[in-house]
Amino acid sequence: MSSDSYTLWIDGELERLQGEFAQAPDKVSKAVHRAMRKLSNYAERQVLRAISRAHPITQKQLKKLRRLKVKLYTPSYGPSGNVVVNAYTLGIFVGTNEIAAHYYGKPQRMAKGVKTGRLFWQGAFIVPRLTGDGAQVFQRKKEWRHRYVRSRRQGRMMWMGLPIKLEKNSFHDDAARALKDIEPSLEQRYITLVKQELHYAFHIES
Incomplete structure:
Protein backbone atom coordinates (compact mmCIF):
# COMPACT_ATOMS: atom_id res chain seq x y z
CA MET A 1 0.00 0.00 0.00
CA SER A 2 1.13 3.53 -0.64
CA SER A 3 2.09 5.77 2.24
CA ASP A 4 -0.56 8.37 1.32
CA SER A 5 -4.15 7.22 1.38
CA TYR A 6 -7.77 8.25 1.33
CA THR A 7 -9.79 6.36 3.94
CA LEU A 8 -13.55 5.81 4.00
CA TRP A 9 -15.26 4.32 7.07
CA ILE A 10 -18.73 2.81 6.88
CA ASP A 11 -20.56 2.13 10.13
CA GLY A 12 -24.20 3.32 10.05
CA GLU A 13 -27.18 2.55 12.29
CA LEU A 14 -26.17 -0.81 13.80
CA GLU A 15 -26.73 0.34 17.38
CA ARG A 16 -30.40 1.04 16.74
CA LEU A 17 -30.95 -2.22 14.88
CA GLN A 18 -29.14 -4.24 17.52
CA GLY A 19 -31.28 -2.58 20.18
CA GLU A 20 -34.47 -3.69 18.45
CA PHE A 21 -33.30 -7.32 18.49
CA ALA A 22 -31.53 -7.25 21.87
CA GLN A 23 -33.35 -10.36 23.07
CA ALA A 24 -31.23 -12.54 20.74
CA PRO A 25 -27.72 -11.04 20.61
CA ASP A 26 -26.11 -14.16 19.11
CA LYS A 27 -28.47 -14.15 16.14
CA VAL A 28 -27.92 -10.44 15.65
CA SER A 29 -24.15 -10.83 15.75
CA LYS A 30 -24.18 -13.58 13.12
CA ALA A 31 -26.58 -11.65 10.91
CA VAL A 32 -24.47 -8.50 11.07
CA HIS A 33 -21.31 -10.48 10.34
CA ARG A 49 -15.41 0.69 -10.77
CA ALA A 50 -15.79 4.25 -9.46
CA ILE A 51 -12.06 4.99 -9.47
CA SER A 52 -11.52 3.58 -12.97
CA ARG A 53 -14.35 5.85 -14.20
CA ALA A 54 -12.86 8.92 -12.51
CA HIS A 55 -9.20 8.22 -13.36
CA PRO A 56 -7.71 6.87 -16.62
CA ILE A 57 -6.55 3.56 -15.19
CA THR A 58 -8.12 0.11 -15.45
CA GLN A 59 -9.49 -1.94 -12.58
CA LYS A 60 -6.96 -4.65 -13.52
CA GLN A 61 -4.04 -2.25 -13.02
CA LEU A 62 -5.44 -0.98 -9.72
CA LYS A 63 -5.53 -4.57 -8.48
CA LYS A 64 -2.01 -5.19 -9.80
CA LEU A 65 -0.71 -2.11 -7.98
CA ARG A 66 -2.50 -3.26 -4.80
CA ARG A 67 -3.88 0.24 -4.28
CA LEU A 68 -7.13 -0.97 -2.74
CA LYS A 69 -7.64 -2.74 0.57
CA VAL A 70 -11.05 -3.51 2.07
CA LYS A 71 -10.87 -4.78 5.64
CA LEU A 72 -13.65 -5.92 7.96
CA TYR A 73 -13.05 -5.15 11.64
CA THR A 74 -15.06 -7.28 14.06
CA PRO A 75 -15.71 -6.64 17.79
CA SER A 76 -12.64 -7.74 19.73
CA TYR A 77 -10.99 -7.40 23.14
CA GLY A 78 -7.41 -7.07 24.31
CA PRO A 79 -5.54 -9.34 26.79
CA SER A 80 -6.72 -7.26 29.77
CA GLY A 81 -10.34 -7.32 28.62
CA ASN A 82 -10.28 -3.80 27.20
CA VAL A 83 -12.28 -3.17 24.02
CA VAL A 84 -10.06 -2.96 20.93
CA VAL A 85 -12.87 -2.77 18.38
CA ASN A 86 -16.35 -2.17 19.78
CA ALA A 87 -18.40 -2.62 16.60
CA TYR A 88 -18.37 -4.09 13.14
CA THR A 89 -16.60 -1.61 10.88
CA LEU A 90 -15.63 -1.71 7.24
CA GLY A 91 -12.46 0.17 6.35
CA ILE A 92 -11.72 1.02 2.72
CA PHE A 93 -8.13 2.12 2.15
CA VAL A 94 -6.91 3.48 -1.19
CA GLY A 95 -3.21 4.15 -1.70
CA THR A 96 -2.98 7.48 -3.51
CA ASN A 97 0.70 8.02 -4.27
CA GLU A 98 1.39 9.09 -7.87
CA ILE A 99 1.20 6.38 -10.54
CA ALA A 100 4.03 5.94 -13.06
CA ALA A 101 3.08 6.53 -16.71
CA HIS A 102 3.72 2.98 -17.92
CA TYR A 103 0.98 1.58 -15.67
CA TYR A 104 -1.68 3.37 -17.73
CA GLY A 105 -0.91 1.30 -20.85
CA LYS A 106 1.91 0.18 -23.12
CA PRO A 107 4.08 3.23 -23.99
CA GLN A 108 3.71 4.28 -27.63
CA ARG A 109 6.12 6.73 -29.24
CA MET A 110 4.33 9.68 -30.86
CA ALA A 111 5.60 12.67 -32.86
CA LYS A 112 5.70 15.01 -29.83
CA GLY A 113 5.87 12.65 -26.90
CA VAL A 114 4.59 9.34 -25.57
CA LYS A 115 1.10 7.93 -25.19
CA THR A 116 0.12 5.41 -22.49
CA GLY A 117 -3.50 4.33 -22.46
CA ARG A 118 -5.64 7.49 -22.53
CA LEU A 119 -2.82 9.79 -21.39
CA PHE A 120 -0.33 11.76 -23.50
CA TRP A 121 3.02 12.88 -22.09
CA GLN A 122 4.26 15.93 -23.99
CA GLY A 123 7.99 15.82 -24.77
CA ALA A 124 8.51 12.48 -23.01
CA PHE A 125 10.53 9.52 -24.31
CA ILE A 126 10.62 5.76 -23.76
CA VAL A 127 13.40 3.96 -21.89
CA PRO A 128 13.54 0.12 -21.85
CA ARG A 129 13.69 -1.41 -18.38
CA LEU A 130 17.12 -2.59 -17.27
CA THR A 131 15.53 -5.65 -15.70
CA GLY A 132 12.38 -7.43 -16.85
CA ASP A 133 10.17 -6.73 -19.84
CA GLY A 134 8.49 -3.53 -20.91
CA ALA A 135 9.54 0.12 -20.85
CA GLN A 136 9.11 3.26 -18.77
CA VAL A 137 8.36 6.86 -19.69
CA PHE A 138 10.82 9.63 -18.81
CA GLN A 139 11.00 13.41 -19.22
CA ARG A 140 14.01 15.72 -19.22
CA LYS A 141 14.19 17.91 -16.12
CA LYS A 142 13.82 21.61 -16.91
CA GLU A 143 16.05 22.73 -14.05
CA TRP A 144 18.72 20.23 -13.19
CA ARG A 145 22.18 20.03 -11.68
CA HIS A 146 24.31 17.33 -10.10
CA ARG A 147 23.90 16.82 -6.35
CA TYR A 148 26.82 16.21 -4.03
CA VAL A 149 25.63 13.16 -2.10
CA ARG A 150 27.00 10.01 -0.52
CA SER A 151 27.05 6.98 -2.81
CA ARG A 152 25.26 4.00 -1.29
CA ARG A 153 27.47 1.61 -3.23
CA GLN A 154 30.88 3.21 -2.68
CA GLY A 155 30.21 4.99 0.60
CA ARG A 156 31.90 8.26 -0.40
CA MET A 157 30.67 11.69 -1.40
CA MET A 158 30.18 12.12 -5.13
CA TRP A 159 28.47 14.37 -7.66
CA MET A 160 25.50 12.30 -8.79
CA GLY A 161 22.15 12.49 -10.56
CA LEU A 162 20.56 12.23 -13.99
CA PRO A 163 18.85 15.04 -15.94
CA ILE A 164 15.69 12.95 -16.37
CA LYS A 165 12.67 12.03 -14.26
CA LEU A 166 10.14 9.22 -14.37
CA GLU A 167 6.77 10.50 -15.57
CA LYS A 168 3.99 10.07 -12.98
CA ASN A 169 0.39 11.17 -12.68
CA SER A 170 -1.47 12.45 -9.61
CA PHE A 171 -4.07 10.00 -8.30
CA HIS A 172 -5.25 11.35 -4.95
CA ASP A 173 -7.93 13.88 -6.02
CA ASP A 174 -9.66 11.52 -8.45
CA ALA A 175 -9.69 8.68 -5.91
CA ALA A 176 -11.03 10.91 -3.13
CA ARG A 177 -13.73 12.31 -5.40
CA ALA A 178 -14.79 8.84 -6.56
CA LEU A 179 -15.09 7.55 -3.00
CA LYS A 180 -17.04 10.60 -1.91
CA ASP A 181 -19.49 10.10 -4.79
CA ILE A 182 -20.24 6.46 -3.95
CA GLU A 183 -20.29 6.86 -0.16
CA PRO A 184 -24.10 7.29 0.04
CA SER A 185 -24.70 4.13 -2.02
CA LEU A 186 -22.34 2.11 0.20
CA GLU A 187 -24.13 3.31 3.34
CA GLN A 188 -27.53 2.47 1.85
CA ARG A 189 -26.31 -0.96 0.73
CA TYR A 190 -24.98 -1.56 4.23
CA ILE A 191 -28.34 -0.82 5.86
CA THR A 192 -30.19 -2.94 3.28
CA LEU A 193 -27.93 -5.95 3.84
CA VAL A 194 -28.22 -5.74 7.63
CA LYS A 195 -32.02 -5.62 7.43
CA GLN A 196 -32.08 -8.56 5.00
CA GLU A 197 -29.84 -10.68 7.22
CA LEU A 198 -31.82 -9.83 10.37
CA HIS A 199 -35.04 -10.75 8.59
CA TYR A 200 -33.48 -14.04 7.50
CA ALA A 201 -32.21 -14.76 11.02
CA PHE A 202 -35.50 -14.06 12.81
CA HIS A 203 -38.11 -15.10 10.25
CA ILE A 204 -36.48 -17.78 8.08
CA GLU A 205 -34.06 -19.59 10.42
CA SER A 206 -36.43 -19.69 13.41
Missing part, protein backbone atom coordinates in the same frame (compact mmCIF):
# COMPACT_ATOMS: atom_id res chain seq x y z
CA ARG A 34 -22.89 -12.01 7.22
CA ALA A 35 -24.07 -8.58 6.07
CA MET A 36 -20.66 -7.01 6.59
CA ARG A 37 -18.92 -9.82 4.72
CA LYS A 38 -21.25 -9.27 1.76
CA LEU A 39 -20.70 -5.52 2.00
CA SER A 40 -16.93 -6.05 1.82
CA ASN A 41 -17.24 -7.79 -1.55
CA TYR A 42 -19.75 -5.23 -2.81
CA ALA A 43 -17.59 -2.29 -1.69
CA GLU A 44 -14.48 -3.61 -3.44
CA ARG A 45 -16.31 -3.94 -6.75
CA GLN A 46 -17.94 -0.52 -6.46
CA VAL A 47 -14.75 1.31 -5.45
CA LEU A 48 -12.71 -0.23 -8.28
Whole structure:
Protein backbone atom coordinates (compact mmCIF):
# COMPACT_ATOMS: atom_id res chain seq x y z
CA MET A 1 0.00 0.00 0.00
CA SER A 2 1.13 3.53 -0.64
CA SER A 3 2.09 5.77 2.24
CA ASP A 4 -0.56 8.37 1.32
CA SER A 5 -4.15 7.22 1.38
CA TYR A 6 -7.77 8.25 1.33
CA THR A 7 -9.79 6.36 3.94
CA LEU A 8 -13.55 5.81 4.00
CA TRP A 9 -15.26 4.32 7.07
CA ILE A 10 -18.73 2.81 6.88
CA ASP A 11 -20.56 2.13 10.13
CA GLY A 12 -24.20 3.32 10.05
CA GLU A 13 -27.18 2.55 12.29
CA LEU A 14 -26.17 -0.81 13.80
CA GLU A 15 -26.73 0.34 17.38
CA ARG A 16 -30.40 1.04 16.74
CA LEU A 17 -30.95 -2.22 14.88
CA GLN A 18 -29.14 -4.24 17.52
CA GLY A 19 -31.28 -2.58 20.18
CA GLU A 20 -34.47 -3.69 18.45
CA PHE A 21 -33.30 -7.32 18.49
CA ALA A 22 -31.53 -7.25 21.87
CA GLN A 23 -33.35 -10.36 23.07
CA ALA A 24 -31.23 -12.54 20.74
CA PRO A 25 -27.72 -11.04 20.61
CA ASP A 26 -26.11 -14.16 19.11
CA LYS A 27 -28.47 -14.15 16.14
CA VAL A 28 -27.92 -10.44 15.65
CA SER A 29 -24.15 -10.83 15.75
CA LYS A 30 -24.18 -13.58 13.12
CA ALA A 31 -26.58 -11.65 10.91
CA VAL A 32 -24.47 -8.50 11.07
CA HIS A 33 -21.31 -10.48 10.34
CA ARG A 34 -22.89 -12.01 7.22
CA ALA A 35 -24.07 -8.58 6.07
CA MET A 36 -20.66 -7.01 6.59
CA ARG A 37 -18.92 -9.82 4.72
CA LYS A 38 -21.25 -9.27 1.76
CA LEU A 39 -20.70 -5.52 2.00
CA SER A 40 -16.93 -6.05 1.82
CA ASN A 41 -17.24 -7.79 -1.55
CA TYR A 42 -19.75 -5.23 -2.81
CA ALA A 43 -17.59 -2.29 -1.69
CA GLU A 44 -14.48 -3.61 -3.44
CA ARG A 45 -16.31 -3.94 -6.75
CA GLN A 46 -17.94 -0.52 -6.46
CA VAL A 47 -14.75 1.31 -5.45
CA LEU A 48 -12.71 -0.23 -8.28
CA ARG A 49 -15.41 0.69 -10.77
CA ALA A 50 -15.79 4.25 -9.46
CA ILE A 51 -12.06 4.99 -9.47
CA SER A 52 -11.52 3.58 -12.97
CA ARG A 53 -14.35 5.85 -14.20
CA ALA A 54 -12.86 8.92 -12.51
CA HIS A 55 -9.20 8.22 -13.36
CA PRO A 56 -7.71 6.87 -16.62
CA ILE A 57 -6.55 3.56 -15.19
CA THR A 58 -8.12 0.11 -15.45
CA GLN A 59 -9.49 -1.94 -12.58
CA LYS A 60 -6.96 -4.65 -13.52
CA GLN A 61 -4.04 -2.25 -13.02
CA LEU A 62 -5.44 -0.98 -9.72
CA LYS A 63 -5.53 -4.57 -8.48
CA LYS A 64 -2.01 -5.19 -9.80
CA LEU A 65 -0.71 -2.11 -7.98
CA ARG A 66 -2.50 -3.26 -4.80
CA ARG A 67 -3.88 0.24 -4.28
CA LEU A 68 -7.13 -0.97 -2.74
CA LYS A 69 -7.64 -2.74 0.57
CA VAL A 70 -11.05 -3.51 2.07
CA LYS A 71 -10.87 -4.78 5.64
CA LEU A 72 -13.65 -5.92 7.96
CA TYR A 73 -13.05 -5.15 11.64
CA THR A 74 -15.06 -7.28 14.06
CA PRO A 75 -15.71 -6.64 17.79
CA SER A 76 -12.64 -7.74 19.73
CA TYR A 77 -10.99 -7.40 23.14
CA GLY A 78 -7.41 -7.07 24.31
CA PRO A 79 -5.54 -9.34 26.79
CA SER A 80 -6.72 -7.26 29.77
CA GLY A 81 -10.34 -7.32 28.62
CA ASN A 82 -10.28 -3.80 27.20
CA VAL A 83 -12.28 -3.17 24.02
CA VAL A 84 -10.06 -2.96 20.93
CA VAL A 85 -12.87 -2.77 18.38
CA ASN A 86 -16.35 -2.17 19.78
CA ALA A 87 -18.40 -2.62 16.60
CA TYR A 88 -18.37 -4.09 13.14
CA THR A 89 -16.60 -1.61 10.88
CA LEU A 90 -15.63 -1.71 7.24
CA GLY A 91 -12.46 0.17 6.35
CA ILE A 92 -11.72 1.02 2.72
CA PHE A 93 -8.13 2.12 2.15
CA VAL A 94 -6.91 3.48 -1.19
CA GLY A 95 -3.21 4.15 -1.70
CA THR A 96 -2.98 7.48 -3.51
CA ASN A 97 0.70 8.02 -4.27
CA GLU A 98 1.39 9.09 -7.87
CA ILE A 99 1.20 6.38 -10.54
CA ALA A 100 4.03 5.94 -13.06
CA ALA A 101 3.08 6.53 -16.71
CA HIS A 102 3.72 2.98 -17.92
CA TYR A 103 0.98 1.58 -15.67
CA TYR A 104 -1.68 3.37 -17.73
CA GLY A 105 -0.91 1.30 -20.85
CA LYS A 106 1.91 0.18 -23.12
CA PRO A 107 4.08 3.23 -23.99
CA GLN A 108 3.71 4.28 -27.63
CA ARG A 109 6.12 6.73 -29.24
CA MET A 110 4.33 9.68 -30.86
CA ALA A 111 5.60 12.67 -32.86
CA LYS A 112 5.70 15.01 -29.83
CA GLY A 113 5.87 12.65 -26.90
CA VAL A 114 4.59 9.34 -25.57
CA LYS A 115 1.10 7.93 -25.19
CA THR A 116 0.12 5.41 -22.49
CA GLY A 117 -3.50 4.33 -22.46
CA ARG A 118 -5.64 7.49 -22.53
CA LEU A 119 -2.82 9.79 -21.39
CA PHE A 120 -0.33 11.76 -23.50
CA TRP A 121 3.02 12.88 -22.09
CA GLN A 122 4.26 15.93 -23.99
CA GLY A 123 7.99 15.82 -24.77
CA ALA A 124 8.51 12.48 -23.01
CA PHE A 125 10.53 9.52 -24.31
CA ILE A 126 10.62 5.76 -23.76
CA VAL A 127 13.40 3.96 -21.89
CA PRO A 128 13.54 0.12 -21.85
CA ARG A 129 13.69 -1.41 -18.38
CA LEU A 130 17.12 -2.59 -17.27
CA THR A 131 15.53 -5.65 -15.70
CA GLY A 132 12.38 -7.43 -16.85
CA ASP A 133 10.17 -6.73 -19.84
CA GLY A 134 8.49 -3.53 -20.91
CA ALA A 135 9.54 0.12 -20.85
CA GLN A 136 9.11 3.26 -18.77
CA VAL A 137 8.36 6.86 -19.69
CA PHE A 138 10.82 9.63 -18.81
CA GLN A 139 11.00 13.41 -19.22
CA ARG A 140 14.01 15.72 -19.22
CA LYS A 141 14.19 17.91 -16.12
CA LYS A 142 13.82 21.61 -16.91
CA GLU A 143 16.05 22.73 -14.05
CA TRP A 144 18.72 20.23 -13.19
CA ARG A 145 22.18 20.03 -11.68
CA HIS A 146 24.31 17.33 -10.10
CA ARG A 147 23.90 16.82 -6.35
CA TYR A 148 26.82 16.21 -4.03
CA VAL A 149 25.63 13.16 -2.10
CA ARG A 150 27.00 10.01 -0.52
CA SER A 151 27.05 6.98 -2.81
CA ARG A 152 25.26 4.00 -1.29
CA ARG A 153 27.47 1.61 -3.23
CA GLN A 154 30.88 3.21 -2.68
CA GLY A 155 30.21 4.99 0.60
CA ARG A 156 31.90 8.26 -0.40
CA MET A 157 30.67 11.69 -1.40
CA MET A 158 30.18 12.12 -5.13
CA TRP A 159 28.47 14.37 -7.66
CA MET A 160 25.50 12.30 -8.79
CA GLY A 161 22.15 12.49 -10.56
CA LEU A 162 20.56 12.23 -13.99
CA PRO A 163 18.85 15.04 -15.94
CA ILE A 164 15.69 12.95 -16.37
CA LYS A 165 12.67 12.03 -14.26
CA LEU A 166 10.14 9.22 -14.37
CA GLU A 167 6.77 10.50 -15.57
CA LYS A 168 3.99 10.07 -12.98
CA ASN A 169 0.39 11.17 -12.68
CA SER A 170 -1.47 12.45 -9.61
CA PHE A 171 -4.07 10.00 -8.30
CA HIS A 172 -5.25 11.35 -4.95
CA ASP A 173 -7.93 13.88 -6.02
CA ASP A 174 -9.66 11.52 -8.45
CA ALA A 175 -9.69 8.68 -5.91
CA ALA A 176 -11.03 10.91 -3.13
CA ARG A 177 -13.73 12.31 -5.40
CA ALA A 178 -14.79 8.84 -6.56
CA LEU A 179 -15.09 7.55 -3.00
CA LYS A 180 -17.04 10.60 -1.91
CA ASP A 181 -19.49 10.10 -4.79
CA ILE A 182 -20.24 6.46 -3.95
CA GLU A 183 -20.29 6.86 -0.16
CA PRO A 184 -24.10 7.29 0.04
CA SER A 185 -24.70 4.13 -2.02
CA LEU A 186 -22.34 2.11 0.20
CA GLU A 187 -24.13 3.31 3.34
CA GLN A 188 -27.53 2.47 1.85
CA ARG A 189 -26.31 -0.96 0.73
CA TYR A 190 -24.98 -1.56 4.23
CA ILE A 191 -28.34 -0.82 5.86
CA THR A 192 -30.19 -2.94 3.28
CA LEU A 193 -27.93 -5.95 3.84
CA VAL A 194 -28.22 -5.74 7.63
CA LYS A 195 -32.02 -5.62 7.43
CA GLN A 196 -32.08 -8.56 5.00
CA GLU A 197 -29.84 -10.68 7.22
CA LEU A 198 -31.82 -9.83 10.37
CA HIS A 199 -35.04 -10.75 8.59
CA TYR A 200 -33.48 -14.04 7.50
CA ALA A 201 -32.21 -14.76 11.02
CA PHE A 202 -35.50 -14.06 12.81
CA HIS A 203 -38.11 -15.10 10.25
CA ILE A 204 -36.48 -17.78 8.08
CA GLU A 205 -34.06 -19.59 10.42
CA SER A 206 -36.43 -19.69 13.41
